[in-house]
Amino acid sequence: MKKLLISFLIIIFIILSFSWNNQKFSWTDREISLITSMALDQANTNIPDPSNAVSKDTIAIKLGELLFFEDDWGKQNGISCATCHRPENYFTDGLSKGFGIDTLTRNTPSILSLEHSPWLYWDGRRDNLWSQALTPMEAPNEMGLKRGDIVNYVLGHEVYGDLYNKLFKKGVNQNAESINKSFSNIGKAIAAFEITLRFKGSKFDKYAESLKSDLKNTERIFTNDEREGLRLFLSEEVRCTQCHNGPLFSNYDFHNTGLSTLNKEPDFGRAVGLLNYQFNEFNCTGEYSDCSRNECENVMHLNRKERKMAAFKTPSLRNVKQTAPYMHDGRFKNLSEVLEHYRNAPRPEYGVQELKPLDISDKQLLQLEAFLGTLTDTIQIYN
Numbered sequence: 001m002k003k004l005l006i007s008f009l010i011i012i013f014i015i016l017s018f019s020w021n022n023q024k025f026s027w028t029d030r031e032i033s034l035i036t037s038m039a040l041d042q043a044n045t046n047i048p049d050p051s052n053a054v055s056k057d058t059i060a061i062k063l064g065e066l067l068f069f070e071d072d073w074g075k076q077n078g079i080s081c082a083t084c085h086r087p088e089n090y091f092t093d094g095l096s097k098g099f100g101i102d103t104l105t106r107n108t109p110s111i112l113s114l115e116h117s118p119w120l121y122w123d124g125r126r127d128n129l130w131s132q133a134l135t136p137m138e139a140p141n142e143m144g145l146k147r148g149d150i151v152n153y154v155l156g157h158e159v160y161g162d163l164y165n166k167l168f169k170k171g172v173n174q175n176a177e178s179i180n181k182s183f184s185n186i187g188k189a190i191a192a193f194e195i196t197l198r199f200k201g202s203k204f205d206k207y208a209e210s211l212k213s214d215l216k217n218t219e220r221i222f223t224n225d226e227r228e229g230l231r232l233f234l235s236e237e238v239r240c241t242q243c244h245n246g247p248l249f250s251n252y253d254f255h256n257t258g259l260s261t262l263n264k265e266p267d268f269g270r271a272v273g274l275l276n277y278q279f280n281e282f283n284c285t286g287e288y289s290d291c292s293r294n295e296c297e298n299v300m301h302l303n304r305k306e307r308k309m310a311a312f313k314t315p316s317l318r319n320v321k322q323t324a325p326y327m328h329d330g331r332f333k334n335l336s337e338v339l340e341h342y343r344n345a346p347r348p349e350y351g352v353q354e355l356k357p358l359d360i361s362d363k364q365l366l367q368l369e370a371f372l373g374t375l376t377d378t379i380q381i382y383n
C-alpha cells in the first residue's frame with residue numbers, strides 16, 4: 001500500500017513538473033514563427049549568380065581556393081586574402097582594423113554565406129563577389145599588386161595556368177581589355193570558392209529544430225539566460241529582429257546606428273559607397289559580367305535605394321561571439337560594449353539615428369549577450 005502511494009505521488013510530481021515546464025517556457029505564436037524563420041535550414045543555399053558563369057564549377061572552386069591562400073604573387077610580400085580572412089578566426093582577423101601592407105580604415109568582416117548579400121562591403125560599394133575579390137588585390141594598403149602582374153602570374157603559373165586554361169579561353173595579349181577580362185576571370189574563380197564557405201549550424205539551430213517537435217528536451221538545450229536573451233532579442237520593445245532577421249540574422253540592408261564618427265574621423269558609409277559603386281568597371285551591368293542588365297538584382301533595387309548618410313550594412317550575427325572587435329570600425333572590443341551602445345542609442349553626428357534607446361536592465365543585457373553566444377557554429381567551418 002505504502003509503495004503504491006509513493007509511486008502515485010511520483011507520477012503526480014512528474015505530471016505537475018512537466019506542465020509547469022511547458023507553461024514557464026511557452027512561446028507565443030509570433031515568437032515561434034520568428035524562431036523557426038531564423039533557423040539555418042531556412043536559408044536557400046542555391047542562390048544563382050548570373051554575373052559569374054563559373055560560380056558553381058568545380059575547377060573554378062579549386063583555382064579560387066588556391067588563389068585565396070596565395071601569398072606570393074611573384075612579389076613575396078606574404079599577403080593573401082587569408083591574412084585578414086583567417087579560417088581559424090571564422091574568416092576574420094581579431095583586429096579592430098584590417099592590416100595588410102598598411103592599416104585599413106575598417107574592420108575585417110567574416111565572408112561566410114555571402115551569396116545572401118546583394119551588396120558587398122560595409123558600405124556596399126560592390127554588387128557581386130568577383131568584383132569585390134579584385135578590389136583588395138589592387139588596393140595599395142591591402143595586397144598592393146598590379147593588375148597586369150596578377151594576370152601574368154596566374155596564367156604563367158604551372159598549376160594555376162593549367163586550371164585557368166581549362167576554365168577560360170587560352171591566352172592573353174597585353175591590351176588592357178584582355179587583361180581586364182583575365183583579371184575578372186580570376187575574381188570569378190575566387191568568388192566560386194567563397195560561396196562554398198557557409199555557416200554550419202549552431203546551438204540556436206538545434207533549439208529551433210527541437211522546438212518544432214519536442215518541447216521538454218528543447219528546454220535542456222538553452223540555459224535560462226540564453227532563452228530569456230532570445231525572448232528579448234525577438235521582443236517588440238528591443239526589436240533586434242528589425243534588422244538582424246532571417247536565417248542569416250541580417251536583412252543585408254544599410255542602417256544608421258549612430259556610428260558615423262570615431263576620433264573625429266567621419267565615415268559616411270553607404271552615402272559614399274553607392275557613389276563609388278557606380279564608377280566600378282566590374283559591376284554586374286558592366287562588360288565583364290556574364291549576364292544581361294535585367295538579371296542584375298541590385299540595379300533593379302538601385303533606383304529605390306537612397307544614398308543613406310552614415311549607414312552601414314547589417315552584419316550577420318552568426319559566430320558573432322567569436323569575431324570581436326565589432327562594428328565597421330572595430331570600435332567595440334566586446335559584446336557588452338556593443339549592447340551598451342544599443343541601450344543608449346546616441347545621436348549621430350551625421351545622418352539620422354534609426355535606433356531608439358532601450359529601457360533594459362544590466363541583467364537583460366547579459367541575457368542578450370548569452371543568447372548571442374548560442375549562434376556559434378558547432379563544427380569546424382573549413383579545414
Ligand code: HEC
Pocket residue numbers: 068079080081082083084085097098099100101104106107108109110111114117119120121122123132133134136137141142143190
Ligand atoms: C589587409 C586585409 C584584407 C585582405 C588582404 C583582404 N581583405 Fe577582404 N576585407 C577586409 C576588410 C577590412 C573588409 C571591409 C572593408 C570595407 O567594408 O570597406 C573586407 C571585406 C571583404 C568582403 C566583403 C564582406 C561583406 O560582408 O560585404 C569580402 C567578400 C572579402 N573582403 C573577401 C576578400 C578576398 C577574396 C580577398 C583576397 C583577394 C580579401 N578579402 C583580402 C580586409 C582584407
Ligand code: HEC
Pocket residue numbers: 233238239240241242243244254255256257259312313314315316317320323325326327328329335338342354355368
Ligand atoms: C536598425 C537596424 C538594427 C537594429 C534594430 C539592430 N542592429 Fe545590430 N547592427 C546593425 C548594423 C547596421 C550594424 C553594423 C553597424 C556599423 O558597423 O556601423 C550592426 C551591428 C551589430 C553587432 C556587431 C556585429 C559585428 O560583427 O561587428 C552586433 C553584435 C549587433 N548588431 C547586435 C544587435 C542586437 C543584439 C540588437 C538588438 C538589441 C541589434 N543589433 C539591433 C543594425 C541593427
